[in-house]
Amino acid sequence: MDSNVLLFVPVLCAIIAILYGGFLASWVMKQDQGNQTMKEISGFIQEGAMAYLNRQYKTIAIIGVVITILMLMIPQLGWLTAVGFVIGAVFSALTGYIGMNVSVRANVRTAQAATKGLQQALDVAFKGGAVTGLFVVGLGLLGVTGFYALIHNIAPEKGTEPMIGLAFGASLICLFARIGGGIFTKAADVGGDLVGKVVAGIPEDDPRNPAVIADNVGDNVGDCAGMAADLFETYVVTATATMLIGSLKFPTLQEGVMIPLAIGSIAIIASIIGTFFVKLSSNNNIMGALYKSLIVSGIVGAIGFFGVSKMMYRPEMNLPDGTGVSSDMNLFLCSLVGLVVTGLMVVITEYYTSTAFKPVKDISKQSEMGAATNIISGLAIGLKSTGYPIIVIVLAIVASFAMGGLYGVAIAAMSMLSMAGIVVALDSYGPITDNAGGIAEMAKMPPNTRVTTDALDAVGNTTKAVTKGYAVGSAALAALVLFADYGNKFIDPATSKSVLNLNVDSPYVLAGIFLGGVVPFVFGAFCMEAVGKAAFAIIEEVKDQFAKKKILEGIDKPDYAKCVDIVTQAALKEMLIPSLMPVVVPLVIGLGVGIFSPKIGAEMLGGALMGSIVTGLLLAIQMSTGGGAWDNAKKYIEEGNHGGKGSEAHKAAVIGDTVGDPFKDTAGPAFNPVIKVMNIVALLIAPILAAWLGLSAHH
Numbered sequence: 001m002d003s004n005v006l007l008f009v010p011v012l013c014a015i016i017a018i019l020y021g022g023f024l025a026s027w028v029m030k031q032d033q034g035n036q037t038m039k040e041i042s043g044f045i046q047e048g049a050m051a052y053l054n055r056q057y058k059t060i061a062i063i064g065v066v067i068t069i070l071m072l073m074i075p076q077l078g079w080l081t082a083v084g085f086v087i088g089a090v091f092s093a094l095t096g097y098i099g100m101n102v103s104v105r106a107n108v109r110t111a112q113a114a115t116k117g118l119q120q121a122l123d124v125a126f127k128g129g130a131v132t133g134l135f136v137v138g139l140g141l142l143g144v145t146g147f148y149a150l151i152h153n154i155a156p157e158k159g160t161e162p163m164i165g166l167a168f169g170a171s172l173i174c175l176f177a178r179i180g181g182g183i184f185t186k187a188a189d190v191g192g193d194l195v196g197k198v199v200a201g202i203p204e205d206d207p208r209n210p211a212v213i214a215d216n217v218g219d220n221v222g223d224c225a226g227m228a229a230d231l232f233e234t235y236v237v238t239a240t241a242t243m244l245i246g247s248l249k250f251p252t253l254q255e256g257v258m259i260p261l262a263i264g265s266i267a268i269i270a271s272i273i274g275t276f277f278v279k280l281s282s283n284n285n286i287m288g289a290l291y292k293s294l295i296v297s298g299i300v301g302a303i304g305f306f307g308v309s310k311m312m313y314r315p316e317m318n319l320p321d322g323t324g325v326s327s328d329m330n331l332f333l334c335s336l337v338g339l340v341v342t343g344l345m346v347v348i349t350e351y352y353t354s355t356a357f358k359p360v361k362d363i364s365k366q367s368e369m370g371a372a373t374n375i376i377s378g379l380a381i382g383l384k385s386t387g388y389p390i391i392v393i394v395l396a397i398v399a400s401f402a403m404g405g406l407y408g409v410a411i412a413a414m415s416m417l418s419m420a421g422i423v424v425a426l427d428s429y430g431p432i433t434d435n436a437g438g439i440a441e442m443a444k445m446p447p448n449t450r451v452t453t454d455a456l457d458a459v460g461n462t463t464k465a466v467t468k469g470y471a472v473g474s475a476a477l478a479a480l481v482l483f484a485d486y487g488n489k490f491i492d493p494a495t496s497k498s499v500l501n502l503n504v505d506s507p508y509v510l511a512g513i514f515l516g517g518v519v520p521f522v523f524g525a526f527c528m529e530a531v532g533k534a535a536f537a538i539i540e541e542v543k544d545q546f547a548k549k550k551i552l553e554g555i556d557k558p559d560y561a562k563c564v565d566i567v568t569q570a571a572l573k574e575m576l577i578p579s580l581m582p583v584v585v586p587l588v589i590g591l592g593v594g595i596f597s598p599k600i601g602a603e604m605l606g607g608a609l610m611g612s613i614v615t616g617l618l619l620a621i622q623m624s625t626g627g628g629a630w631d632n633a634k635k636y637i638e639e640g641n642h643g644g645k646g647s648e649a650h651k652a653a654v655i656g657d658t659v660g661d662p663f664k665d666t667a668g669p670a671f672n673p674v675i676k677v678m679n680i681v682a683l684l685i686a687p688i689l690a691a692w693l694g695l696s697a698h699h
Contacts, residue, residue, distance in 0.1 A: 006258045007152075010145040013265035017138030017421065020272055025102050025131045031124055034112035037443045041213075042108035045435060048217035048564040049104050052184060052571070053225060057093050059572055060176045063580075064089050067172070071165065076687035080155060081165035084147055088169025088236060091143045095232045096177055096225035099132030103224040103428055107216075107435030111445065114436065114452040119280050121452055122289065125436065126278045129428030130421075132228050137271065137421040140235040141264045143170075148243065148257070160240075160247045160257060167233075167240040168680045174233035175673040176579050179527060181226035182666030184571040185218030186531045188563070189665075190658050191538025195546075202552070205441035210545045210558035211538050214567050216438050219431035222665050223464055227427050227471075230672060231420045234474050237676050238417040239264060241481040242410035248488055249324060249407050255312045256407070260414040262312060263335060266304030267418030270297045274422045286459040287350075290426055294346070297422045298339050305335040305415060323405040334400045334408040338415025341396045341473055342423075345389060349469030352385040353628035354462045355636040359385075363633035364642055367649040367656065374656035378633070382626020382663070386618050389469065393476045393617075406484050413477035416470075427467035430460030458635050465628030468669050472620045475672035479613045482679035486609060489686035490602060492695060499693060500599065502606045512589065512607020516678070519585055519608075520616040523578050523674055524623070524667040530574035531662040537566050578670075582612075582677040590685050598692035605682055605689075612675050620671035627664025630656045 033039050064086075071082040106128025114121040147166050151158055192211030196202050205212055239260050246256030274297030280289045313328035325331050352359045359381045366377035400412040437453035439445075490500045504510055541563055549556035589608050594601025634653035636642075642649040 006254065006261070007145055007149050010141050010261040010265045013268045014138045014142035014145065017134045017268045017272070018142070021131045021134030021138060024127045024134070028102060028106050028109060028124060028128050028131065031109040032112045033108050035443070038108050038111060038439055041439050041442050042104070044213045044560055045107065045216045045220070046104045048213055048561075049100055049220045051564070052217060052221050052568045053097065053100060055568060055572060056176065056180050060093070060173060064172070074688070076691060077165070077684065078158070078162065080151060080158060080162035081684075084162050084165030085169040087143055087147055088166040088171075089173045090169075091139045092170045092173035092177070092229050092232050095136055095139050096229045098135045099228040099428060100220050100225045102128055102131040103220050103432050104435075106432045108439055110432055110436035110456075111439040111443070111449065111453060114440065114449045114456075115446070118284055118286070118452050118455065121436070121456060122278065122280065122286060125429050125432045125456060126290070126425065127275070128432045130275050130425040132224060132428040133271065133421040133424035136228055136232045136424045137235060137264065137268050137418075140232050140239070140420070141261070141268065144236055144239045144243075145261055160243050163240045163243060164680060164683050167237045168677075168684060170233040170236040171673055171677045171680055172583070174229040175582065175670070175677055176575060177229035178226045178670045178673055179579050179666070180571050180575040181218075181222040182527065182662070182670060183530045183534055183574050184567055185222030186661045186666045187534030187538055187570060188214035188218040188567045190531060190535040190661050191542065191567075193654060193658055194535070195539045195542040203441060205438040207442040208551050208554070208558060210542050210551070210560060211563045212438065212442065213560035214538070214563040216435050217564060218567070219434050223431040224428050226669070227467060228424060230471055230669060231424050233673055233676070234471060234478060235417045235420050237482070237680070238413045238474065238478040241478055241485060242414045244485050245407050245410045245481060248485070249319070249405070250317055253314055253316055255314050256317070259308065259312050259331075259411065262308045263305060263411070263414050264418050266308060267297075267301050268421060270300035270304060271419065271421035273297065273300050275425065286456060287354075287462065290429070290459070290463065294419075294422055294426065297419060298343065301419065302336060302339055306332050309335065317407075319405075325404040325407060330403040330408070331411065334404045334411040335415040337396050337400045338412040339419070341392055341412070342416050342419050342470060344392045345469045345473040346466050348385075348388045348392070349466045349625060349628075350462055352381060352625045353465040353632055355458065355632050355639070360629050360632045360636055363629055363656065364636045364649070364653065367633065367637060367652040368642055369652075370648070371652040371655040374630075374633070374652045375659055378626055378630045378656050378660060381629045382622040385625035385629075386621045389473060389621050390618070393473055396477065397480065406481070409477060410481045413474060413481060416474045416477065423467055423470050426463040430464040433457045433460040458632070461628065461632050461635060465625065465664070468624040468628070468664065469621070471669065471672050472617065472624065475620070475676060476613070476617050479675045479679055482676065482683065483609050483613065486606060486679065486682050486686055489683070489690055490693065490695060499695065500603050500606060502603060506603055506607075508600045508603040509607035509610075512604035513611035515585075515589060515604070516608030516611030517615045519581065519612050519678070520619050520671055520674060523581050524619060524671070526578040526581070527667040527670060528662050530570075530578070531666050534567055534570035534574065537570055538563055541566055582674045583681055586678050586681040587685065590682060590689060594689050594692060598689050602686070602689045602693070609679055609682055612678050616671040616675040620668055623663040623668030623671075627660035627668060630660030631664065633657070
């Protein structure tokens with residue numbers, strides 16, 4: 001099949017996603033914004049969110065320019081890799097901007113729609129979230145396909161190598177967005193919660209709380225812009241890694257590179273079809289309505305993947321050494337593995353984080369004995385929650401490898417990530433409904449409105465947790481493929497064997513495993529400390545305002561802007577060290593040691609990648625799921641269980657939720673880009689180490 005035709009289809013599907021996303025955004029904007037008070041509150045949130053995002057991206061842009069110049073100066077990388085870095089960074093930033101712009105406008109419209117009924121509010125919130133999801137996959141597929149087409153036309157001899165730059169650009173921006181947004185959202189949430197509920201005894205979204213706008217801003221910069229950048233990055237990295245493996249395994253077959261793009265194209269159409277199925281049944285099960293869209297998208301996607309496997313499989317993919325794909329059915333089954341993993345990760349995460357199941361109910365029950373037992377129980381649930389996801393990921397790796405070798409694992413990862421459009425829609429729905437509840441509270445809307453928004457928000461907590469579980473699972477598969485590609489950079493053309501010993505019997509690999517394994521722990525500590533410092537500043541500011549003004553009596557108005565400014569400055573300051581850690585560590589291990597011995601440096605770096613993948617993955621699951629369980633345990637008590645609001649159990653649950661906040665929204669989700677950035681930086685410096693070893697860059 002002509003390569004231009006193969007490239008045209010994914011570009012067309014990407015444009016369809018962007019156009020449909022634009023249509024949904026236009027529909028959302030036409031909905032009623034409610035009264036003047038609601039518009040004013042929403043305006044504060046919009047202003048704070050955009051001010052933060054602008055300042056964050058200005059900071060990142062300076063670092064991005066420096067990295068681009070450094071990449072241009074390294075002859076082994078080439079200018080095309082630097083161009084890819086810029087494209088990946090710009091598209092990642094654009095995804096965050098677009099997602100947040102719609103989310104901060106959908107919130108007030110969801111609150112107003114809640115006055116008409118649950119289905120109407122669900123429609124606005126889900127379609128607002130779907131805009132972000134469609135732009136994630138649309139811009140992701142457009143970026144990958146467009147950049148590959150550029151390389152294919154102006155420097156075909158480069159193959160897929162410069163695409164590492166594209167992945168690096170997307171990953172680096174994601175890392176900053178995830179960490180900065182996570183620090184912002186949790187500092188405002190923790191600070192506002194503690195001083196509001198525990199000190200002043202006022203509700204979470206009480207307009208008298210000076211931190212309430214910063215908290216609502218944080219929901220958007222963390223869960224909308226941050227998660228959008230996260231899954232955009234994972235999408236781009238997975239597509240890139242699959243294309244790299246395809247070009248390595250099947251150097252004479254264009255289909256090896258094109259199949260992941262075809263899978264992404266099919267999934268976009270499947271996700272668009274899925275958006276039409278979010279309808280409440282007679283029992284008003286919100287989660288069920290949202291899951292309908294996910295299930296429909298998965299079924300349509302599976303049918304499409306079967307067609308892709310039949311049309312694009314080639315007998316040459318059945319390699320003589322047995323490491324290829326033996327049949328079109330095996331290729332299809334590998335893609336099916338990715339869809340099954342998506343479903344299982346969703347079910348497992350919901351079990352551990354939903355108010356309907358035992359883990360959350362156990363934490364709620366333990367809250368009756370105080371904060372200590374709540375925290376012990378929450379930590380135990382988080383640790384326990386790593387078991388099933390790891391088993392699922394291991395089975396997926398073994399099954400897809402048995403059917404298609406390393407390329408099969410990559411196809412499973414791409415299939416899983418191809419569903420990002422509909423999954424991000426479920427995630428972005430969460431902060432929209434959370435903000436809608438806040439606006440309803442602050443604007444003193446009728447009680448039945450808050451009942452509706454609370455019902456939507458309770459489900460939103462679970463959808464956010466589910467998306468994190470999905471992101472972790474997909475990151476594990478993507479990181480494995482990237483690591484495998486790193487090993488292939490050191491193959492001696494004369495013997496067709498790697499010059500490295502990446503087995504654990506090498507003391508250098510073992511040393512690297514320990515060094516890499518500790519990175520997520522130290523990184524997580526920096527993130528947690530950053531939230532603590534910023535939250536402390538917010539608490540002091542809110543207490544100061546309560547002391548100097550008659551805010552609680554309703555006479556004076558709180559200064560919302562001051563709190564937004566404090567947490568913005570704190571987030572931007574505190575995000576730099578943890579954000580640069582996964583970039584600097586591989587450079588120090590690989591090049592720092594490699595100057596003295598390139599072989600030892602390369603082997604130690606390989607070990608570091610292994611260590612970071614294992615500990616990063618486990619910490620990501622433990623923190624994200626445990627934090628989600630703590631949050632919903634508080635929600636479960638607030639529904640009237642174990643004494644309800646104001647009870648001793650509730651006070652303990654607020655403390656537990658406060659501990660869990662930086663777990664689930666700052667450190668936990670940030671481990672995904674950390675392990676991928678480390679692998680990508682390793683791939684970028686691998687040609688330098690290979691040159692020092694006297695090898696030409698492989699691929």
